[in-house]
Amino acid sequence: MRKKIVAGNWKMNLDYQEGVSLFSEIAHMVKDEVYGQQEVVVCSPYIHLYALAELSKGIDRISVGAENLYQEEAGAYTGEISAKQIKSTGASYVIVGHSERRAYFGETNEVLAQKIDVALKFQLKPIYCVGETKEERESEQYFEVIREQLQKGVFHLSAEAFAQVVLAYEPVWAIGTGLTASPEQAQEVHAYIRKCVAEKYDETLANDTTILYGGSCNPKNAPDLFSQADIDGGLIGGASLKSRDFTDIVKVFN
C-alpha cells in the first residue's frame, strides 16, 4: 500500500518565532487527534528547519522538509543551500520544482533533474511538483506538459531511486487562487501520471508511488479530492499556515 501524505508548504511566510509556535500547535494536534497511517510533512523556510526537526522528535508521523535546495553539492554559491546542509538539520524531505520556482526563478526541468539527484544522494526525499498553467489547460496541452516534466525531471532515475520520490500535481491556475481543480479534473491527471510511471517503470512501482494534489486545498474540499482513487494526499499552501485547518486536512485520512 502506498503512503498517504499531507504536506504543508509554508512558502516565504512566518518569522522564526511564528514558525516554531505554529509547528508546536500542529504537533500537539497531530499527536492528540490523528490516528490513521497518514504521514504529515511540514515544509518550511530554511531558518525553521533545525528547530522544527527537534520538535518533531518523538512524534512518529511528523517530518520536516525544505522548500528548495541548490543543485551543486558545495562551493562558491553565495546565498544558496545544499542538500547536505538541509539533511544536517534533521529534515527528511525537500520540495523540488514548485511552480513558483519554475516561474519566478527560471528553474528548468534539466536543473530540477540535478536537484533531484543531489537530494537523493544525501537521503532527502524529493517532493517533485508538476502541473500546467491556465493557458496550457485551456489549449489542452496539459498531458504533454506534465509528461515532459516527468520525463526530464525524474524519469532518468533508476527504479530504486524513483521509489524514494513523492510526486505532486499542482495545476498552476489553482495555486493560491481559490480555484481548486474539481476532484474529477485532479483524478484524471493523477491517473495519467500513474500511467506514465507504469510505462516508464512498471505497474508495481506506479501503484506504490504517492501522488499528492496541491492547489487551494482546504478542509472543505479535501475529503472529495482525497477520496479519488489516485490522489494520495495533498500539498497544502495557504491552509497549512493555520494549525486547525491543516490538521483537519490531515484528519481526512483518519
Ligand code: 13P
Ligand atoms: P495553496 O494551497 O495556497 O493554493 O498553495 C498550493 C501550493 O502551492 C502548495 O505547494
